[in-house]
Amino acid sequence: MRSLSRDKYIIAGVITLGIFFLGLFLGLAIEGKRVNYIESVSRKQNLDFSSLQLQYAFIDQLSQEKNCLAVQKTFEQNINNLESTRIRLENFDRESTLNKNELDILKNEYTIAQIRYWLLGERTKKLCGADIVNILYFFSDEKECPDCDKQAFVLTYLKKKFKDKLLIFSFDSKFESEPMIPLLKKTYNISTYPTIVIEGNPKSKFQGKDTILNEICSYYMEKTEDCTVK
Amino acid sequence: MPIPIYVKIMLWTTYLISLYFAIFWFLVMVDGEYNAKRRKLKKFPYVSIVVPAYNEEKNIITTLNSLIKLRYQKNRLEIIVVNDGSTDNTRNLVEKFIAKNNSFDTKLINKKNEGKGAALNNGLAVSKGEYFVCLDADSIVTNDALQKILPCFSDDDIAVALPLLKVDKPKNMWQRMQWLEYLVNMFYRKLMGKLNCIHVAPGPFSVYRKSVLEKVGGFDVNNLTEDLEITLRLQSKNYRIVQLLDAEVFTLAPKSFKELYKQRSRWYKGSLINAFKYKGMTFNKKYGDFGFIQMPTIFIQGLIAVILVSSLAYYGLKPYVKTAYHSILINFDFFTLIKTFKFDFNLLDLNYTAILVAVVMLAISILVLTISHSETKERVAKHGTLSLIFYLFFYFLVIGFIWLGIVIDFAFGKRHKW
Numbered sequence: 144m145r146s147l148s149r150d151k152y153i154i155a156g157v158i159t160l161g162i163f164f165l166g167l168f169l170g171l172a173i174e175g176k177r178v179n180y181i182e183s184v185s186r187k188q189n190l191d192f193s194s195l196q197l198q199y200a201f202i203d204q205l206s207q208e209k210n211c212l213a214v215q216k217t218f219e220q221n222i223n224n225l226e227s228t229r230i231r232l233e234n235f236d237r238e239s240t241l242n243k244n245e246l247d248i249l250k251n252e253y254t255i256a257q258i259r260y261w262l263l264g265e266r267t268k269k270l271c272g273a274d275i276v277n278i279l280y281f282f283s284d285e286k287e288c289p290d291c292d293k294q295a296f297v298l299t300y301l302k303k304k305f306k307d308k309l310l311i312f313s314f315d316s317k318f319e320s321e322p323m324i325p326l327l328k329k330t331y332n333i334s335t336y337p338t339i340v341i342e343g344n345p346k347s348k349f350q351g352k353d354t355i356l357n358e359i360c361s362y363y364m365e366k367t368e369d370c371t372v373k
Numbered sequence: 374m375p376i377p378i379y380v381k382i383m384l385w386t387t388y389l390i391s392l393y394f395a396i397f398w399f400l401v402m403v404d405g406e407y408n409a410k411r412r413k414l415k416k417f418p419y420v421s422i423v424v425p426a427y428n429e430e431k432n433i434i435t436t437l438n439s440l441i442k443l444r445y446q447k448n449r450l451e452i453i454v455v456n457d458g459s460t461d462n463t464r465n466l467v468e469k470f471i472a473k474n475n476s477f478d479t480k481l482i483n484k485k486n487e488g489k490g491a492a493l494n495n496g497l498a499v500s501k502g503e504y505f506v507c508l509d510a511d512s513i514v515t516n517d518a519l520q521k522i523l524p525c526f527s528d529d530d531i532a533v534a535l536p537l538l539k540v541d542k543p544k545n546m547w548q549r550m551q552w553l554e555y556l557v558n559m560f561y562r563k564l565m566g567k568l569n570c571i572h573v574a575p576g577p578f579s580v581y582r583k584s585v586l587e588k589v590g591g592f593d594v595n596n597l598t599e600d601l602e603i604t605l606r607l608q609s610k611n612y613r614i615v616q617l618l619d620a621e622v623f624t625l626a627p628k629s630f631k632e633l634y635k636q637r638s639r640w641y642k643g644s645l646i647n648a649f650k651y652k653g654m655t656f657n658k659k660y661g662d663f664g665f666i667q668m669p670t671i672f673i674q675g676l677i678a679v680i681l682v683s684s685l686a687y688y689g690l691k692p693y694v695k696t697a698y699h700s701i702l703i704n705f706d707f708f709t710l711i712k713t714f715k716f717d718f719n720l721l722d723l724n725y726t727a728i729l730v731a732v733v734m735l736a737i738s739i740l741v742l743t744i745s746h747s748e749t750k751e752r753v754a755k756h757g758t759l760s761l762i763f764y765l766f767f768y769f770l771v772i773g774f775i776w777l778g779i780v781i782d783f784a785f786g787k788r789h790k791w
Contacts, residue, residue: 145660145662146662147665151400151401151404159392166726169726180719293699297699352703
């Protein structure tokens with residue numbers, strides 16, 4: 144009978160499990176920190192929204208249209224912050240294991256925030272006469288929407304091209320725990336993905352760069368260089 | 374990009390198994406010093422060195438020259454070159470060599486091509502020595518090798534003693550990476566030797582006790598890797614195999630990816646086929662550690678390599694391929710994308726679990742590499758830092774790729790040709 148290093152097999156197993164659990168706890172600790180981070184950012188962004196709402200109310204009631212430009216800058220900045228946090232939240236959610244519920248609640252908050260900003264944007268367009276086009280983008284997972292990657296890529300590109308003159312609000316169509324999502328889907332008669340709604344006009348299936356560009360340019364009062372040069 | 378849960382579980386299992394093996398061998402390393410026992414040679418035992426050669430006109434003379442320089446009693450040494458049906462100038466060159474060096478007992482056997490196993494058996498049949506040494510015709514021996522190896526046969530159950538194998542004068546990156554790989558393998562094999570777990574006695578200058586070799590029936594003539602088969606057979610009969618780290622032998626290493634692929638494909642396929650042949654030893658208490666750690670390693674090493682490389686390639690490269698493909702949608706207008714690029718980084722974005730895995734693996738690799746250098750008495754970065762970096766971060770991908778090729782070959786039932 145040959146010798147068997149039984150002790151070493153057991154010790155190696157214990158150390159391996161030790162390292163595994165260390166990794167697991169580190170992962171969970173990071174997840175907790177991520178949730179805290181998003182929560183604190185979200186509180187700050189809620190405050191920002193209230194402040195912005197107040198600024199518009201101020202302009203509206205005291206006819207302070209001359210301040211429109213400055214407030215619109217804040218509006219744009221807030222929306223950008225909101226979008227980058229939303230993307231971060233999506234990534235965190237993908238990697239999370241135990242904090243799904245907390246992250247889902249946060250996702251809910253972000254969906255509501257997007258809708259609030261969209262509605263506020265609509266109001267300010269009238270109030271300040273801003274030359275802005277809104278796009279609502281409804282996406283789904285890879286199974287239901289293999290073209291969503293492409294659509295998101297094109298929209299990101301157009302956002303970078305038109306910057307503050309184009310506002311894009313993305314909605315996860317699967318996120319039906321927020322009642323506003325089915326409501327919006329019903330309003331615009333959305334059943335396939337990707338669907339984009341440009342200034343209230345829904346377009347289902349993947350839309351190429353030029354199609355969207357032509358459409359949004361038709362809404363601008365002042366045609367920029369990007370609308371003429373393709 | 375989201376990684377499906379079953380892929381995650383597979384990757385974690387792969388990682389934990391690799392980690393387990395690394396920790397196990399680390400424990401073996403720290404558990405006391407180990408050196409093969411040596412006894413003083415009272416007399417010079419008769420040694421037969423068999424050099425199987427198939428179309429080796431480029432290297433055979435260098436190999437034979439290194440043999441006649443061996444510091445050993447001339448009349449206790451015979452060299453048998455088995456010309457395995459070479460179609461080049463090998464035969465002429467060897468004949469000239471014999472004529473020139475007639476003070477040495479050198480024989481040439483010419484036979485039709487039947488493969489290395491048969492050639493070694495031919496040599497074995499005519500050999501007179503107490504010890505049988507096989508030497509590939511692309512290897513060079515240092516002159517004190519025999520004197521260092523023979524004293525290791527201190528116990529009767531020691532069947533084979535292996536020298537320290539190094540890559541000869543590495544010239545390009547492929548050979549430099551293999552130079553490092555050989556150092557690590559030698560150190561790893563020394564650890565295996567500690568638990569009598571060595572599973573292969575490679576072609577260059579493995580010294581066998583001839584009586585044992587004859588008792589087990591010589592080499593398998595129909596085998597891709599006859600050196601691996603004979604070692605597994607010896608293990609199955611509970612013989613011991615020892616690894617030395619002072620008797621040096623140099624071997625030529627493949628100098629291109631194509632050559633490396635061909636060589637490794639044969640080795641790895643051979644290891645799998647032979648492991649199946651001796652599968653009864655796996656997790657069999659009768660064979661001790663060999664059955665519990667080495668046999669499973671032979672079976673799963675390829676699987677681990679394939680899982681790692683394919684998932685790394687798929688999930689690592691897919692986003693870039695996608696972006697490149699999507700660029701068509703925006704008429705390759707990268708300027709707009711770069712112009713407005715905003716650096717938005719948060720420490721929490723990092724995937725710490727993946728980083729922890731990478732750090733642990735890298736630390737183990739660096740530790741093993743450092744110890745391997747010191748055990749084989751080589752200077753770190755002897756052949757440049759670049760080869761070290763390539764070895765650490767790139768070489769495992771190459772090996773994984775070769776394993777992937779093997780899996781595909783097996784899946785499509787492709788037979789390996791020599």
